[in-house]
Amino acid sequence: xxxxxxxxxxxxxxxxxxxxRYPDDDDIVALAALAASGIHxxxxxxxxxxWSTEPSPKLERESLQHFWKSRGEFTxxxxxxxxxxxxxxxxxxxxxxxxxxxxxxxxVESGSWLGQAHQGKGIGKEMRAAMxxxxxxxxxxxxxxxxxxHDNPASLGVSKALGYxxxxxxxxxxxxxxTRMINLKLTRATWEKHRxxxxxxxxxxxxxxLFGLAGDPAAV
Numbered sequence: 001x002x003x004x005x006x007x008x009x010x011x012x013x014x015x016x017x018x019x020x021r022y023p024d025d026d027d028i029v030a031l032a033a034l035a036a037s038g039i040h041x042x043x044x045x046x047x048x049x050x051w052s053t054e055p056s057p058k059l060e061r062e063s064l065q066h067f068w069k070s071r072g073e074f075t076x077x078x079x080x081x082x083x084x085x086x087x088x089x090x091x092x093x094x095x096x097x098x099x100x101x102x103x104x105x106x107x108v109e110s111g112s113w114l115g116q117a118h119q120g121k122g123i124g125k126e127m128r129a130a131m132x133x134x135x136x137x138x139x140x141x142x143x144x145x146x147x148x149x150h151d152n153p154a155s156l157g158v159s160k161a162l163g164y165x166x167x168x169x170x171x172x173x174x175x176x177x178x179t180r181m182i183n184l185k186l187t188r189a190t191w192e193k194h195r196x197x198x199x200x201x202x203x204x205x206x207x208x209x210l211f212g213l214a215g216d217p218a219a220v
Contacts, residue, residue: 007206008074013083013130013138014200018123020083020095020130023067027084030091032063038116045175046113046152076212077101081134085114085127092118095127097135103212106142108135125158132162132191133199139211140218142188150180163190 003009013020023031036056040046045053054062070080080098084091093114099107110131114124135141146164148155167185171178204220213219 002203002206006071007203008081008210010203011081011207012200012202013134014202015126015130015196016198017087018126018130019086020127020134021086022081023084027091028064028067031067031084031094032060034091034093034115035063035113036060039113040116044151046149046155048172048174048181050175052113074210076103076210079211083127083131085123087118087123092123093127095131097131102139102141103216106140106218107145108139108141108143109145110135111146119154124154125161128158128162129196130199132186133196134201134204136188136191137195137199138201138204138220139213140216144186144191146184146186147181148184149174150182156182156184159184159186162186163194165190 008022009024011022021027035052036059039052051062051066052059067082070082074080078098078100079102080096082094082096085093085095093112095110095112097108097110099105099109102108110128112124112127112131132144135144144164145167146159148159150169164184164186167183169183170181172181173179201220208214208216208219211219
């Protein structure tokens with residue numbers, strides 16, 4: 001039986017290798033501990049906001065608050081799904097997809113991270129592919145946006161491999177240094193060309209009203 005009040009807790013996206021699931025409190029504690037164990041080398045900052053450099057236990061506490069805030073502020077007008085990534089029964093990272101006014105715009109944005117011990121194994125590409133399937137096949141998205149610093153070849157490589165194209169750039173502060181952020185865009189038409197048939201979404205029907213999509217023919 002599914003969760004009677006917050007059906008997102010039953011939401012799953014599965015690939016042959018990974019499970020993406022909406023995190024419960026046990027999962028977010030695991031994600032907080034994973035983040036504290038290290039996400040990136042000390043001499044590189046992949047994020048626009050340097051949250052990952054906070055000392056323990058502040059990092060863990062603020063991580064929990066971040067996930068709780070995402071739950072508390074979830075509305076059809078503005079929502080975020082911070083999937084926990086499970087590989088081999090272990091939580092290895094986080095893949096978030098979020099949107100504002102999605103029933104009108106049909107546009108999503110995303111961000112992600114992996115624990116350092118799990119990087120370089122193809123997990124980043126697989127979890128992004130699963131998120132895109134959720135957005136396009138599940139919710140009926142028409143476009144997905146992302147971005148990465150110009151000196152983050154791993155993130156840029158994942159985007160390129162999945163069909164994203166550059167969409168301009170911005171100069172933003174990174175640790176008080178002006179740095180170029182490359183904007184990325186993936187259209188539904190391009191995604192359809194590479195669409196996979198081995199990704200399964202579970203538990204979405206019960207969640208559609210939370211996304212403002214109940215009865216929408218474009219959504220699963």
